[in-house]
Amino acid sequence: MPDLKGLIAERVRRVPVSGLHSFFGIAASMPDVISLGVGEPDFATPAPIVRAGYEAVYEKAIGYTANAGLKELRIAISENLERLYGVTYDPESEIIVTVGVSEGFKCVFTAICEEGDEIIVPHPCFVAYEPEIIFAGGTPVPVKCLAENDFEPLAEDIRAAVTDRTKAIFIGFPNNPTGAVLSRGNALKIAELAEELDLLVISDEIYDRLVYGEPHISVPALPGMRDRTVLMGGFSKDYAMTGWRVGYLCARPELMEAFSKVHQYAVMSAPTISQFAAVAAIEIGEPYVEEMRTEYDRRRKLVVSSLNEMGLSCFEPKGAFYAFPSVASTGLDGDTFANRLLMEEQVAVVPGSSFGIGGEDHVRIAYCKLYGEIETAFGRIRRFLDRL
Numbered sequence: 143m144p145d146l147k148g149l150i151a152e153r154v155r156r157v158p159v160s161g162l163h164s165f166f167g168i169a170a171s172m173p174d175v176i177s178l179g180v181g182e183p184d185f186a187t188p189a190p191i192v193r194a195g196y197e198a199v200y201e202k203a204i205g206y207t208a209n210a211g212l213k214e215l216r217i218a219i220s221e222n223l224e225r226l227y228g229v230t231y232d233p234e235s236e237i238i239v240t241v242g243v244s245e246g247f248k249c250v251f252t253a254i255c256e257e258g259d260e261i262i263v264p265h266p267c268f269v270a271y272e273p274e275i276i277f278a279g280g281t282p283v284p285v286k287c288l289a290e291n292d293f294e295p296l297a298e299d300i301r302a303a304v305t306d307r308t309k310a311i312f313i314g315f316p317n318n319p320t321g322a323v324l325s326r327g328n329a330l331k332i333a334e335l336a337e338e339l340d341l342l343v344i345s346d347e348i349y350d351r352l353v354y355g356e357p358h359i360s361v362p363a364l365p366g367m368r369d370r371t372v373l374m375g376g377f378s379k380d381y382a383m384t385g386w387r388v389g390y391l392c393a394r395p396e397l398m399e400a401f402s403k404v405h406q407y408a409v410m411s412a413p414t415i416s417q418f419a420a421v422a423a424i425e426i427g428e429p430y431v432e433e434m435r436t437e438y439d440r441r442r443k444l445v446v447s448s449l450n451e452m453g454l455s456c457f458e459p460k461g462a463f464y465a466f467p468s469v470a471s472t473g474l475d476g477d478t479f480a481n482r483l484l485m486e487e488q489v490a491v492v493p494g495s496s497f498g499i500g501g502e503d504h505v506r507i508a509y510c511k512l513y514g515e516i517e518t519a520f521g522r523i524r525r526f527l528d529r530l
């Protein structure tokens with residue numbers, strides 16, 4: 143057996159195994175655990191969308207699709223983005239259907255990162271952002287977002303992190319783990335900065351339909367931003383389709399040419415059955431999205447009011463399905479809080495440190511769980527706090 147240290151590339155060794163998985167592993171092995179940990183919709187994929195998938199299996203040839211994806215899906219994505227945000231993408235040359243947004247990360251960073259190129263990443267952020275940049279040879283440069291700024295990145299903080307190696311700003315709003323959304327004023331400032339410094343913006347908008355209050359700000363729809371933005375979108379969260387593995391990338395054709403090279407050699411095409419289901423999701427999924435969004439909003443209100451009532455200060459999340467309370471008032475850090483809560487009361491929440499800098503004194507609570515389960519979990523959290 144060759145020496146493993148020499149065998150495994152340094153950039154892969156540098157990335158630690160996700161702490162989330164070992165944590166969820168422990169939680170899954172314990173009896174009577176209520177998990178507010180995993181960020182996955184508890185809804186089943188709406189039946190008509192599922193039906194479109196299985197009808198395709200019986201009625202259509204399930205071979206590879208075009209590398210860029212089923213043409214009818216690319217047309218549906220294009221029309222949907224135009225309808226929702228007024229931004230237009232040519233289905234022929236500016237949209238690729240990917241294996242979830244996850245594969246989109248791979249295509250984009252492999253295509254743009256030279257060794258040592260810097261990508262600015264506001265923190266706290268989704269756990270896969272930095273590893274994907276590092277795997278591609280890039281260097282993530284974190285910019286801390288503060289609760290007092292509603293967990294939004296500030297243009298001046300981004301500016302301070304820019305060097306002559308900076309290639310792109312990589313943002314994800316509505317945000318996992320904070321539930322923050324991008325306000326229009328702030329988005330415009332970031333857009334101005336990107337223009338002034340001639341930077342690409344990569345925008346993961348996978349939770350775009352899950353907003354509670356202000357409408358979602360789609361970065362490519364901001365003035366002057368369409369051609370300097372790579373838009374990532376998906377079906378996993380908005381349509382409860384995590385296991386179908388479909389997402390998409392949108393950008394101008396010159397960038398798409400590079401992304402599609404990585405995509406076609408890596409996966410050929412996204413799963414065909416899922417692409418047929420995704421067409422149905424766009425065509426008939428709207429009432430289901432609204433129904434799920436309304437229910438998440440009800441749970442969100444329960445979570446925020448319960449946290450406040452318990453004295454755990456929580457910034458009001460306006461998007462996705464996460465709350466990110468501070469546990470500093472308990473005297474415990476996020477890791478200790480989450481571990482003790484799991485061991486003592488069998489409630490799983492995720493330590494905020496898993497999401498980078500700024501998360502240390504926080505935990506992430508995913509409220510994509512039944513209302514009654516959330517109520518029971520909060521009864522246990524209350525008991526835990528009373529004992530501290």
Ligand SMILES: Cc1ncc(COP(=O)(O)O)c(C=O)c1O
Pocket residue numbers: 181241242243244245268314317318346348376377378384387388389
């Ligand atoms: C912010 C964010 N982006 C991307 C993904 C991955 O999505 P997909 O299922 O489309 O690969 C997730 C999943 O949790 C996420 O939270």
